[in-house]
Amino acid sequence: MTERIPPGGFKDLGPLNWLIAKGGARGIRRPRFSLMNVLGRHRLMFLAWLPLSAYLLYAGKLSRRDAEVVILRVAHLRDSEYELQQHRRLARSRGLDKETQARIFEGPDAEGLAEKERVLITATDEFVVTRGVSPETWQQLSRHFSKPQLIEFCLLAAQYDGLAATISTLGVPLDFPD
Secondary structure, X not given: OOXXXXXXXXXXXXXXXXXXXXXXXXXXXXXXXXXXXXXXXXXXXXHHHHHHHHHHHHHOOOOHHHHHHHHHHHHHHXXXXXXXXXXXXXXXXXXXXXXXXXXXXXXXXXXXXXXXXXXXXXXXXXXXXXXXXXXXXXXXHHHHOOHHHHHHHHHHHHHHHHHHHHHHHHOOOOOOOO
16 A cells, blocks of 8 residues: 555644654554554644544443444445454454454354344445445334434444545555554
């Protein structure tokens, strides 16, 4: 992959974005958090994007486990190695072991998935592929999630779908290249 916009340093990011990127790098235990070092080059947009991204990832109304099911499925559908590398690790800390992750990648018909996981995967597939969710799938999703959680599901799937496209388009280098 060609880096169209390479990760920036202190001068490119400015002091605040540089500190945020350094904190993120520490969190993933890497010398650099490439996504932050690229997006941080647009100083104000980065600061606007970051709170929503952090909310969806760490504090949303969906359980952290359910959020990771959606994120992993989007990353799989979009073939986003960057997102997969980041979220395979995070998902394990949120109760999604390697076997469960393999089932998520296999799809909603994989053996061993819970009903809620099947519905989340089906809804994610529809959202990403067709840009919507069918009435039947929405009805199933509504049995498991509140209205605020349903809104969050849409924004979470859209956020990670758009992020996968952005990462690919900008050529963001992997943080875990090995």
